[in-house]
Amino acid sequence: MTGSAGRLVMTLRLPDRTGAAKMALEFARALRADGFELTLVHGPVPRAGPSVLPDMAALGVATVLEERLERPWDPRLVPALADRVRREGGRCVIGVNQRDRAPALLAAARAGVPGVLMVQNQHHFWGPRPLAALKRRSYRAVVARATTLAVCTSAVVRDEMTGFGVPAERTVVLPNGIVVAPPARPAAAERARLRAEMGAGEDDLLLLNVGRLDPQKGQDVLLAALAGLPAPVRVALVGSAGDSVAARRTQDYATSLRRQVRELGLAGTVTFLGWRDDVARLLAAADGYVHTARWEGPALPLAVMEAMAAGCPTVFTDCSGRPPVFEPGRDGLLARTGDPASVRERITELAALSPDGRAAMGAAGAALIRAHYRAEDLGRTFSRLVRGVLPPDGAAGPGRAAAG
Numbered sequence: 001m002t003g004s005a006g007r008l009v010m011t012l013r014l015p016d017r018t019g020a021a022k023m024a025l026e027f028a029r030a031l032r033a034d035g036f037e038l039t040l041v042h043g044p045v046p047r048a049g050p051s052v053l054p055d056m057a058a059l060g061v062a063t064v065l066e067e068r069l070e071r072p073w074d075p076r077l078v079p080a081l082a083d084r085v086r087r088e089g090g091r092c093v094i095g096v097n098q099r100d101r102a103p104a105l106l107a108a109a110r111a112g113v114p115g116v117l118m119v120q121n122q123h124h125f126w127g128p129r130p131l132a133a134l135k136r137r138s139y140r141a142v143v144a145r146a147t148t149l150a151v152c153t154s155a156v157v158r159d160e161m162t163g164f165g166v167p168a169e170r171t172v173v174l175p176n177g178i179v180v181a182p183p184a185r186p187a188a189a190e191r192a193r194l195r196a197e198m199g200a201g202e203d204d205l206l207l208l209n210v211g212r213l214d215p216q217k218g219q220d221v222l223l224a225a226l227a228g229l230p231a232p233v234r235v236a237l238v239g240s241a242g243d244s245v246a247a248r249r250t251q252d253y254a255t256s257l258r259r260q261v262r263e264l265g266l267a268g269t270v271t272f273l274g275w276r277d278d279v280a281r282l283l284a285a286a287d288g289y290v291h292t293a294r295w296e297g298p299a300l301p302l303a304v305m306e307a308m309a310a311g312c313p314t315v316f317t318d319c320s321g322r323p324p325v326f327e328p329g330r331d332g333l334l335a336r337t338g339d340p341a342s343v344r345e346r347i348t349e350l351a352a353l354s355p356d357g358r359a360a361m362g363a364a365g366a367a368l369i370r371a372h373y374r375a376e377d378l379g380r381t382f383s384r385l386v387r388g389v390l391p392p393d394g395a396a397g398p399g400r401a402a403a404g
Contacts, residue, residue, distance in 0.1 A: 005035035008386070009090040011081070011104045013043040013069040013097040017050045018212065019302040020120040023176050023375075024096045025052045025059075027118065030379025031386065032059050039088060041081065043069035043100070049240065049275045072103050081107035091390050092116055092148075098123060102139055105146035114148035114389040119157050120176070121297035122320065124216070140164045148389050151382060153297035154320045174382060175324075176298045176305070177375035183310045183366075184284040194285035198236035199271035205231065205351050208286040208312070210238045210279055210303045211293070213254040218292040218317070218338070220253075220260060225292070225343035227264040231351035235290065238282065240275045283310040287358060288350050291316035292335070292343055299323035305373055308332065308365035313358045315346040325372055331365045 008031060012024050028038055039062045045051050053063050064084070068077040081103060085093060094116045095104030101117050108115030125135040143150070144165030151174050152158040158171050186194065192202060200206035211217040219237060226235060240254070261270050276282060283289065289307035291314070299320040300308075307314050314332040328334045333349055336342035353361065 004037055005387070006091040006390075007037040007039060007088050008092045008094060009039045009041060009081075009085050009088065010094040011041045011066075011069065011096060011100040012052075013072075013100040014046065015040075015042040015051050015053050015056075015063075016046045017052055019176065019297075020096055020118070021052045022302060023120060024118065025055050026177065026179070026375040026379050027094075027382045028056060028061055029059055030376070030383045032061070034380075034383040034387070036383070036386075038062070039064060039084070039090070041066045041069070041084065043067065050277060069100050069103070072099050077103050078106045078110060082110035085111040085113060092386060094118060094386070096120070102142040105142055108148070109146045114391070115146055116386060116389060117143070117147055117150045117161075119150050119152045119161060119297065121153075122157060122295040123160055124295065149385060151385060154299045156299070156320045157297050172385060174378060174385070175300065175373060176302055177373040177378040178302060178305045178309060178369065179375050180309050180370055181280070184280040186281055186284055190281075191285045194282060197271075198234065198273065198282065198285070199268075200234035200236075205233045205288070206286045207233055207235045207288045207290045207315075207347070207350075208238065208282055208307070209235060209290050209292070210307075211291070212239045212250065213237070213257060214250045215253055216294055216296075218294045219257055221294070221317075221338060221340055221343060222290060222292040223257065223260050223264060223266060223270065224340035225347060226266055226269055227340075229344055229347060231348055233347065233351060234269060234271070236271045236273055236282070236286070238273045238276050238279060279306070280310065283307055283312050286312060288312055289314045289316075290343070290347060293317055293319050294338055296320045300326070300373065304332075305369050308362075309369040311359070311362035311366050313350055313353070313361035314365060315343065315350055317343070325368065327364075330361065331368050332361065 015021055031038055040056050041064050044067055056063055068074045092114045093104045093108035095101035096118045105115040125132040147166045147170055150161045150166055150171045152161055152171055153176050155173055158173050161171050162168050195206055198206055261267060289312040291304050296319050300323045304314055304316045317335050317337040319337040333346040335346040
């Protein structure tokens with residue numbers, strides 16, 4: 001890295017290690033490699049589970065706690081963000097999480113710099129219907145007038161943003177990616193131990209599911225699919241309800257999942273592992289991966305990409321459309337969103353494959369990820385897009401981006 005391209009300010013309400021935060025980290029890595037200084041303004045660190053903040057600091061990113069990101073309606077938040085941008089000479093503000101995007105855009109407009117959004121997910125506005133409707137209208141009003149560039153993870157997300165009133169020429173589709181590492185290869189004894197932790201013996205077909213326990217991730221759909229499954233399988237759920245602002249909702253959901261397991265007689269089939277930091281080794285010990293989200297941003301969610309890169313044959317829902325350059329049956333199996341019967345059919349297909357057939361599907365999926373979803377390649381593209389909206393040094397006012 002030679003010289004400095006100036007400072008950018010990124011907001012991240014929840015600095016955990018879930019999908020949006022992990023992509024923020026990889027894009028920050030690319031921005032730093034491209035010569036940018038970076039300030040990350042983040043919300044409170046999660047009490048449970050790991051955080052991206054140590055990794056950000058290791059990149060030389062300045063990290064600043066802003067507790068008001070937990071309360072985006074706080075009238076002091078936008079002025080505080082804008083003052084920081086002006087004080088640090090920020091050339092752009094990048095908003096990551098749904099709850100911090102509107103404040104990021106308003107702060108960028110107040111500071112007279114471009115506002116860029118990392119739109120990682122489809123939008124859902126929680127609360128009683130009148131409150132959810134008010135949140136949607138307020139969000140729409142801000143993004144429609146203040147977005148310089150919306151970097152969307154899929155065509156579905158891009159269509160949402162244009163539906164909110166963001167001009168199409170200010171949007172671009174850039175899928176998420178992962179850092180592709182060699183698959184973990186635990187020794188036979190460790191593999192057997194890991195499988196036992198996940199409730200499976202050597203001869204069982206063991207499927208893994210990774211994601212916070214949340215209605216979005218649709219673990220209830222997966223449990224309904226397992227009821228009456230003709231093929232005997234074991235499923236391990238990796239994830240916790242978390243401690244975000246939605247903790248009450250997710251805690252209630254986690255409780256309902258355990259009740260559903262009991263009611264469906266799945267106690268011998270499903271194991272709740274909680275939060276784990278050894279997912280790569282769990283994937284290496286599993287026979288496949290299943291993901292039944294109701295909505296995501298990218299057509300290939302990060303957890304699915306990580307499973308594919310590890311060589312796991314995958315079953316996942318089409319909640320963000322069919323992934324580009326993905327061939328169902330060769331690279332993985334695609335089920336209908338919110339449809340337990342469809343998920344059950346795809347799991348049955350996976351169970352019917354021979355070990356060699358599952359290995360071939362896993363290898364095809366891994367090759368697809370290496371060819372099209374490497375985080376370093378996508379990070380370089382993101383950095384180029386950000387450069388494209390920056391006004392020349394010394395010029396005022398936000399830039400405009402061309403569609404991709």
